[in-house]
Amino acid sequence: MSRAPAVLSALGATLGDLLGRRCHACGAAAPGRGRGELPPLCADCARELAPWAGPCCPGCGAMFRGATGGAGHLCAACRLEPRPWERLLFHGPYQGLLRRLVLDYKFHGRLGALRLLRGLAREAWLLGDAADAAPGAPPDVIVPVPLHRRRLLHRGFNQSLELARGLGALLERPVPLAALTRVRPASTPDRAAR
Numbered sequence: 001m002s003r004a005p006a007v008l009s010a011l012g013a014t015l016g017d018l019l020g021r022r023c024h025a026c027g028a029a030a031p032g033r034g035r036g037e038l039p040p041l042c043a044d045c046a047r048e049l050a051p052w053a054g055p056c057c058p059g060c061g062a063m064f065r066g067a068t069g070g071a072g073h074l075c076a077a078c079r080l081e082p083r084p085w086e087r088l089l090f091h092g093p094y095q096g097l098l099r100r101l102v103l104d105y106k107f108h109g110r111l112g113a114l115r116l117l118r119g120l121a122r123e124a125w126l127l128g129d130a131a132d133a134a135p136g137a138p139p140d141v142i143v144p145v146p147l148h149r150r151r152l153l154h155r156g157f158n159q160s161l162e163l164a165r166g167l168g169a170l171l172e173r174p175v176p177l178a179a180l181t182r183v184r185p186a187s188t189p190d191r192a193a194r
C-alpha cells in the first residue's frame with residue numbers, strides 16, 4: 001500500500017502549522033486558502049461541507065437521491081400545492097458537520113462557526129445565481145426570522161439576523177431589524193439537541 005497520502009497529509013499539517021492556518025471547522029492544520037471566500041478548511045471538512053450538487057425540488061428543497069425528471073422537477077407535495085415563494089436556495093442537508101456548525105453557533109455563539117456559515121450562505125447564493133438561467137434582481141431587503149424578546153434576552157443574539165447581515169453585505173441590501181416581530185415564543189427549547 002502506498003504511503004503517499006499519509007506523507008502528503010503530514011506535509012500539509014506541517015505547512016498549516018508553519019503558516020498558522022487552522023481549519024475553521026475542526027482546528028486541524030489547513031494549508032492553502034479556503035474555498036472561494038470561505039475561511040480555511042482542512043480537506044476532510046471541505047469535502048463534508050461541499051454544496052449539495054444532486055437533484056432537488058426547487059419548491060421545497062427536498063433532495064432526491066435517485067433519478068428524477070431533471071432540473072426543475074417538483075416533488076409530489078409541491079406539485080399538489082405550489083409554494084408561495086419565487087425561489088429557494090440552500091447549502092446542503094442538515095446533518096453531520098453542517099449541523100454541528102449550526103448548533104455550535106446557535107447555542108454556543110461560536111463566532112468561527114458563524115463566519116463559516118456566512119460563507120456557506122454566500123456560496124449558496126452565488127451558486128444558485130450561476131445555476132439559474134434568469135436569476136433576476138436581488139431582493140429589496142433581507143428579513144431575518146425574528147426571535148421572541150424572551151429568547152433574545154436568554155440567548156443574547158439572533159442567529160438568523162447575524163447570518164442575514166452576511167448576505168446583506170454581499171448583496172448590498174438592507175437588513176431591517178424590525179420588519180417582523182415574533183409575538184409568541186417558539187415552542188422548541190432553547191438548547192442544542194446533540
Ligand SMILES: [Zn+2]
Nearest residue numbers: 023026042045
Ligand atoms: Zn477540518
Ligand SMILES: [Zn+2]
Nearest residue numbers: 057060075078
Ligand atoms: Zn417540493
